[in-house]
Amino acid sequence: MAQSEGYLTFNCHANIRILYRQRFYLTLPKLIDSYKKASLSTKGNFLLALAHLIGGVPRNLLVADLPEVIPLLVESLKQPAMQEDANESGVIHEGNEEKLLLLSTLETVTDLTSSLNTTLCEHLHTFISRLLSIARSSKHMEVRRKSLLCIYHISRYPTIYVYPFKFTVIQGLAPCLDDPKRLVRREAVKARCQWFLVGAPG
Structure with missing residues (x-):
């Protein structure tokens, strides 16, 4: 919420209250239903x-x-409002809202993958595809870094789930090794090394 301090204020008519468990269960279904009915x-x-x-x-x-x-x-990671600029060699240009959406979503995905939540297993193909795309193309360092962190955590899932993606991920991470930011390169090396070990004996 700290990222939205300029918007979530009393001056903007926001209701600021303690988030009780009951309110979460009341709000979540409404948001999901509203999303399904909303325009693009x-x-x-x-x-x-x-x-x-x-x-x-x-x-x-x-x-x-x-x-x-x-x-x-998954929809949040599809970056619907982002477009590629041909003059920037395919770098995705993100607005502030898209950046906040990606960071918030990646934070949640990081928590879920680091705890090896099995509910994600049937969606691994989609998550891996989107995370690789973001890691290679986002113009924001923190977005790229968090994407790579998620990819690293996914490699720790049971081999039966992740081995089919091993070579796709290893190849897809190669461009990230030349990222201009050292922190991103470090996460890329860490993730790629971990994926090399997927399915290895011992």
Whole structure:
């Protein structure tokens, strides 16, 4: 929420209250339903609200709702409002809202993958594809770094789930090794080394 201090204020008519568990369970279904009914131009607003809501909720409370939440996390990673600029060699240009949405979503995905949540297993192909794209193309260092951190955590899932993606990920991470930012390169090396070990004996 700290990232939205300029918007979530009393002057902007925001209701600032303690987020009780009951309020989470009341708000989440409304957000999901509103997202499904929203037009393409406003869907991003509901995804951003959902990302901030989930970010403030303990993960043990979120587990029961993951089957409904995960498809929306995937949508958040699709970056609907981003376009490629041909003059920038395919670098994705993100607005401030898209950046906040990605950071909030990646924070949630990082928590889920680091705890090896098995609900994500059937969506690994989609997550890996989107995370690789973001890691290679986002113009924001922290977004690229967090994407690579998620990819690293995914490699720790049981081999039966991740081995089919091993060579795709290793190849997809190669451009990240030349990232202009040292912190991003470090995460890329860490993730790629871990994926080389997927399926290795011992």
